[in-house]
Amino acid sequence: MQIRKKSMIAVMTIITLFISNVSVQAEEDLSQQEKYQERLQLYKKMEAVTHVPWYWLAGADAYERGIRNARKDRDAAEGLISIYFSPKEWAGPLNPNLTSDNPSVISIFGGVGLDGNGDGKASIHNDEDVLFTFANYLGRFGHDDENVKIGLWEYYHRDQAVNIINGHARIFKKYGRIDLESEHAFPVPLQYNYSYNNTWGDRRGWGGRRIHEGTDIFADYRTPVRATSYGIVELKGWNKYGGWRVGIRDLSNTYHYYAHLSSFEEDLDVGNIVAPGEVIGYVGSSGYGKPGTEGKFPPHLHYGLYRDNGYSEWSYDPYPSLKSWERKEKAKS
Template identity: 45%
Template sequence: MWLWVLAGLLLILISTPGDVHAEVVSSQAKSAIPLWYTRAEAKYGVHWSLLAGLDVYGATTKPPAGVTRPQGVPMFISGYRFSQHEWQGLFNPVENDLNAKRIRLFDGRGVDGDQDGKADQNNPYDRVSAIAAWLRQGGPTEQDQSNELWKQFENGTSVERILALSHVFKYFGTTQLNERMFPVHKRYSYSYRDTWGEGRNFGGRRIHEGTDIFASYGTPVLSTCYGYIELIGWNRLGGWRIGLRAADNTYFYYAHLSAYARGIRQGVIVRPGQVLGYVGSSGYGKPGTSGKFPPHLHFGIYKDTGTREWAFDPYPLLKQWERKPQTVINPPKKEANIQPKRPVT
């Protein structure tokens, strides 16, 4: 039973190429894609990146009623899971049935993905093959398969995030996108302390959900992860802000910017160290308000439960990332930095 788990873990630990362009998957990158995804893609015609995106979302959000998830295993093994009734068939009389033929007889989702005679949801080959078979029922295109996701989740935000995460995996050609980087250029002067939970009054009494990193106007602000720009534009409290969702479904919030780097817009895929914008003092008012406080980056981290997002203290992680090497990816010099002329929602 553990042989396929160990084999999958070895594949997950293989290194990732440093520069993979959109839609191009090198042979080295392919070795970093767990085999259960590529085998399911070959058999069912569902792109491995969509399967990986669904697994990340399933593993990082609260499971629906009737779904149990193993603890302490990597997200690409835990992944998205069916309820036991969905897996074995609603009227199947055998509790926790693993018999692939009987499961098929009772119209269950379970599939024997590795041809061992069992349909075991704790086996990633079986689980991912079952997901691919289900999505393929909708049709051969990504739109067809996203329609199946809509039917299952009945939540537009969930489906949009699954598809966006899949596009990140597809762009970089690997599931190994775990790198983190300090969000302010370390060659500039900056300072910060743990300000989590401190009181704030503007906009009503509330607590501070993040860490303030003080730096001079124009200090480059960097992507801390592989991911995509989920939100960008004006926020009454945060001013010119960016919402960045990482490949592991963690949400990073950058606030009080003075400007965005050229080319940074909603939906853009980014990597660690890429310049997103520049430190400022925007916010606490209508669009364009600035200077109500010293320039700094407000940096927040949020976890998605599937129904809401909750913040946690970024300070301990910032101290870890600060000690790591930092490679900065600057925007092209010939392209000027711009600030939106109107709010983007």
């Protein structure tokens, strides 16, 4: 009898492992478009349960996906949802078993983890549980946009996090879909004359010793400059180094910097939502002096990329991205 019992346990273990592996394989086999669809379904399901608008959940999830990609101390998300809880946060700081998925035990030890799919478990590895836990927290502050922002600030304690998530949410709400992150455009129309090389990291001397944090795309005066991604205009105006410049934050939290413009596109303003290929300004030679300074160098677009990791931002080489976007756009034409 004891042997039979052990055999049954062994069989059940094998079945459980098999089902788990099939689930993981199924997750891996999903196309990118299917992943977007399933994420959107999860956001809308949690909106129905918690009344927190789906686009806020999508915005926070996109923000955290960008954070995971920018930091080495966080692994890639196991499932579709990237919102992060540490084991101590989830199970409770004094919980002797940080892998516990028992909602009652988690609650006793002050953990935040909740059961979001009704299976009696609060698993940090389950997308519905994680998203429900996050949405439930935001819902405590209210369900309208202003109260959700308050909840986000209480959660992240960082103004920039709230601003970025707000931008993401606005974009998702406007377009009604989330499969926007992979769409890009080259910053100048391909039919115009332009040239560029990898100049990231080169020395610059004006205004003190510094490195070149971008790629220079040389083109004629008044060549249109286009948004490369969906994003929010975060900055517009004059800088003594960059002249007339625009800063746009995209859905991966990346900041796109366009400098040395001759002018801005009419009606472009801070807070605007832009789409890939939308004209935001025109090539010039502004900068290296007080407002209005022009002509200290040949006309070109300085294009820079800055990654946000949840604490700070740093520049990285935009040249590979530019080559990729240019190649893909040429293939479509």
